Amino acid sequence: MKKAFFKALVKFNNLVMPSLYQKDPMKLNNVQKAILGFRYWALTNSMR
Incomplete structure (x- = not known):
């Protein structure tokens, strides 16, 4: 559940x-x- 949330967040970040x-x-x-830090945080959490 958590990983799916962060993957969706990364897709949103890439678009917006x-x-x-x-x-x-x-x-x-x-x-x-x-912004750079938030994108990095979301990306690293989606990879865990």
Whole structure:
């Protein structure tokens, strides 16, 4: 159940949230860092 929720969350993130993979993390502003962290958190939890 938990894994299915996070997989759905990752699909939602890919559709709605901006992609930041080509940008330098040190040059991102605080909102972009929060988005990047949330995407990473959801992805790692969907893989467990």
